[in-house]
Amino acid sequence: MTETRTAALPALAELTTMRVGGYPRALVSPTTEAELIEVATELWASDEPSLILAGGSNTVASDDGFDGTVLHVVTRGIEMLDAPEGEVRLRVQAGEPWDDVVAHAVAHGWAGIEALSGIPGSTGAVPVQNVGAYGQEVSSALVAVDVLDADSLELRRLEASDLALSYRDSIFKHGYRGLITAVELRLTQVGTDASAEGAPVAYAQLASALGVALGDRVPLSAAREAVLALRRAKGMVLDAADPDTFSAGSFFTNPIVPEPFALQLPGDVPRWPVAPQPASQVDSAQPNGDPPPSSAPALVKLSAAWLIEHSGITRGFALPGSRAAVSSKHTLAITNRGGATSREIIELATFIQARVSNDFGINLQPEPVFA
Numbered sequence: 001m002t003e004t005r006t007a008a009l010p011a012l013a014e015l016t017t018m019r020v021g022g023y024p025r026a027l028v029s030p031t032t033e034a035e036l037i038e039v040a041t042e043l044w045a046s047d048e049p050s051l052i053l054a055g056g057s058n059t060v061a062s063d064d065g066f067d068g069t070v071l072h073v074v075t076r077g078i079e080m081l082d083a084p085e086g087e088v089r090l091r092v093q094a095g096e097p098w099d100d101v102v103a104h105a106v107a108h109g110w111a112g113i114e115a116l117s118g119i120p121g122s123t124g125a126v127p128v129q130n131v132g133a134y135g136q137e138v139s140s141a142l143v144a145v146d147v148l149d150a151d152s153l154e155l156r157r158l159e160a161s162d163l164a165l166s167y168r169d170s171i172f173k174h175g176y177r178g179l180i181t182a183v184e185l186r187l188t189q190v191g192t193d194a195s196a197e198g199a200p201v202a203y204a205q206l207a208s209a210l211g212v213a214l215g216d217r218v219p220l221s222a223a224r225e226a227v228l229a230l231r232r233a234k235g236m237v238l239d240a241a242d243p244d245t246f247s248a249g250s251f252f253t254n255p256i257v258p259e260p261f262a263l264q265l266p267g268d269v270p271r272w273p274v275a276p277q278p279a280s281q282v283d284s285a286q287p288n289g290d291p292p293p294s295s296a297p298a299l300v301k302l303s304a305a306w307l308i309e310h311s312g313i314t315r316g317f318a319l320p321g322s323r324a325a326v327s328s329k330h331t332l333a334i335t336n337r338g339g340a341t342s343r344e345i346i347e348l349a350t351f352i353q354a355r356v357s358n359d360f361g362i363n364l365q366p367e368p369v370f371a
Contacts (some may be wrong), residue, residue: 009023009024009026011065012024012056012059012061012062012070015053016053016057016059016060016248017055017056017057017121017238017248018056018059018336018345019246019340020063020342020345021059021063021342022061022063022065022066023065023066024069025066025067026069026070028043028071028072029072029074030071031074033075033077033181036073036094036095037148040052040071040179041148048068048069049067049068049069050068050069051066051068052070052073053070053071053072054072054121054122054124054125055120055121056121057120057249058248058367058368059248059368059369060248060345060346060368060369060370060371061342062371063342063343066371071179073094073095075093075095075096076096077092077096078090078096079091081184083186086188087186087187087188088105088186088188089143089184089187090184090185091184092123092185093123093124093181093182094125094180095123096122096123097121098131099119099120102224105187105220106220106221107192108192109191109193110189110220111190111199111220112136112141113138113185113187114199114220115133115134115135115199115206115223115227116134116136117224117227117228117231118228118231118237119231119249120237120249123183124145124179124180124181126183127142127145127180127183128170128173129168129169129173129367130166130167134202134205134206134230135203137165139160141185141186142165142183142185143184143185144160144183144184145157145160145180145183145184146181147179147180148178150178151177167253167254167256167274167301168367190220197217197218198218198220198223200217201213201214201215201216201223202214206226206230209226209229234329234333235327235329235330235333236330236333243335243338244328244330246335246336247327247334248368249367250304250333251332251333252349252352252364252367253304253364253366253367255307255363256274256299256302257362258300259273259300260297265360269303269310270306271300272301273301307359308326308352308355308364310359311352311356311359311360312359313326313331314326315331316328318337319344319351322347322348323337323339323341324336324337324347325337325348326348326352334349346370349366
């Protein structure tokens with residue numbers, strides 16, 4: 001375990017992909033799961049304000065820093081567990097970089113998360129958001145998580161079914177306080193032969209990039225390479241030479257609205273039918289915050305990027321004098337063009353929300369955590 005309380009302490013800007021944020025009062029970086037549990041228990045048992053931070057890919061940190069202790073989750077390790085024939089079970093430490101896990105699975109011929117390639121951040125954060133991309137969500141591979149409960153200070157195993165996973169949502173975003181220390185995944189063994197194919201391609205853009213039809217299967221490596229190429233084209237793969245990647249990824253979630261409301265929007269708004277969502281999530285996507293109807297209609301997910309672009313926000317857009325800008329590659333990302341402050345990031349996000357609300361009557365919801 002390392003602890004720093006001196007002027008040499010890194011700023012939160014150095015620990016987050018958005019590259020904004022001041023200095024914490026203290027930083028603790030346990031290197032083993034046992035130390036992580038011990039330190040978190042001590043912090044929560046005390047009156048010390050604490051902030052959990054891992055890969056920092058979904059965080060907008062305050063310019064004022066954090067007046068407390070940052071618990072920096074850096075624990076690493078991938079353990080194979082016993083599993084039925086044809087299946088692979090992995091127990092992954094919370095601090096393991098997520099894309100390293102995906103790369104490891106693809107290299108070993110294990111299918112189920114290949115479309116989640118290139119997503120920055122650490123494995124412990126993946127269930128919190130129920131991370132998804134290109135037709136896959138982590139919920140389809142997630143078995144359980146080990147969690148240190150912040151109230152009882154006990155280590156618990158929560159099954160995937162306990163987490164209320166839905167689109168970019170879980171119990172961790174609705175009041176449950178805990179630290180994920182490890183994640184258990186279930187993958188399918190397809191083999192490392194070049195002809196071994198992964199899960200059916202379930203996203204039209206990915207199918208087009210691969211030159212196949214929806215539902216076709218392709219080799220794991222081909223799927224991973226295509227996903228990485230698509231994400232790079234959108235500035236969604238971290239690259240020190242590309243300021244478009246100095247972001248929190250997609251800044252807004254795709255809104256989920258009742259179908260009758262969606263029918264009032266222009267016909268070319270990209271939309272997808274979705275399974276029933278938790279009431280709290282649908283409420284947040286109601287047009288201008290209106291209450292949902294008493295009898296729940298079908299729900300539709302809309303493209304936040306389309307709404308932003310058609311409200312007059314172009315790629316590369318920035319407020320006058322601001323160092324925060326919309327990505328030059330993808331309107332769903334807000335980027336730090338160099339020396340931006342969190343205030344500038346939030347000002348731009350607020351401006352975008354206002355434009356979309358004024359033009360379409362929809363309140364876009366930010367995806368990052370504001371710390």
